[in-house]
Amino acid sequence: MPIKHIRAICLDLDDTLWELGPVIEQAERVLQVWFARHWPRVSERYSIPAIRALRQQVAGRFPGQEHDPGLLRRATYAELARDCGYPGSLGEEAFAVFQQARNQVMPYADVHPALPRLARRFPLVALTNGNADLEAIGLHRHFAAVFAAAGLGVAKPDPRAFQAVCERLSLQPAEIAHAGDHPQHDVAGARAAGMTAVWVDRGHHAWPGGLPPAGHVVHDLMELVALVGA
Ligand SMILES: [Mg+2]
Known part of the structure; x- marks a missing residue:
């Protein structure tokens, strides 16, 4: 009818x-390669699953912000940067790299x-x-x-x-x-x-x-x- x-x-x-899943996985791989090339301590210390787990933790610290996946990713990447002794502004750069790959649908x-x-x-x-x-x-x-x-x-x-x-x-x-x-x-x-x-x-x-x-x-x-x- x-x-x-x-x-x-x-x-x-x-x-x-x-289909989203494969695009996200590919974007995570692209970002990991980018970390290895430009900010190697990140990829040395954090595997892709470890970054995913950190993102879950970060989400727990932003209650009520689940509607904003970009905010959670930026905060996650900024935390990776700080933890590895890099400038927090790296979070924004990393997010841009991720987003560029995330839109290759x-x-x-x-x-x-x-x-x-x-x-x-x-x-x-x-x-x-x-x-x-x-x-x-x-x-x-x-x-x-x-x-x-x-x-x-x-x-x-x-x-x-x-x-x-x-x-x-x-x-x-x-x-x-x-x-x-x-x-x-x-x-x-x-x-x-x-x-x-x-x-x-x-x-x-x-x-x-x-x-x-x-x-x-x-x-x-x-x-x-x-x-x-x-
Ligand atoms: Mg849907």
């Missing part, structure tokens, strides 16, 4: 438009044909808990706006993240379809906010037992194009 009566589409980014094959069709028919916006840079990735021209949790001060599935999108588009929640891969963050969150929720099942998550089934399920964005009549 096609979805009717919507006036805008809101898309998740990571794991909806591209490989969109799923359906993304390039689907985005222009969606964007021709509806205002298309993005709502992400991550910090992908659509301009660096080269997909920004399809999007009327990008809302990141770090900028909103609140992350999905908090209904306030979805409400912020409604306010910026001057639309009611029921007039917006939100599509994303995550059962809780995207589907349950959008539904709780009153949006039409679409689960983009890319095979990353089994549907959680306790969660009411998604009303709309697609496996790629061309199925979303069909579902919304774009």
Whole structure:
């Protein structure tokens, strides 16, 4: 059944438009090589898993800041620098190296044909808990706006993240379809906010037992194009 009566589409980014895990792993390797070349005490003292563990510790020291992954990474890299006797400003440089690699994503094959069709028919916006840079990735021209949790001060599935999108588009929640891969963050969150929720099942998550089934399920964005009549 096609979805009717919507006036805008809101898309998740990571794991909806591209697979995130391999990109993060590659970015961590790129950063480790960069440390070895320019700041060798960091890579001598800290393996990639050790840096991940430090990031978890740092996150524990920034309660309520989980919506800002960039802040946590910068703080982690600044701490590595201090611990190794390097200037704390290295944190910012390291973050830039990581981000450059983090944006080397490989969109799923359906993304390039689907985005222009969606964007021709509806205002298309993005709502992400991550910090992908659509301009660096080269997909920004399809999007009327990008809302990141770090900028909103609140992350999905908090209904306030979805409400912020409604306010910026001057639309009611029921007039917006939100599509994303995550059962809780995207589907349950959008539904709780009153949006039409679409689960983009890319095979990353089994549907959680306790969660009411998604009303709309697609496996790629061309199925979303069909579902919304774009
Ligand atoms: Mg996602």
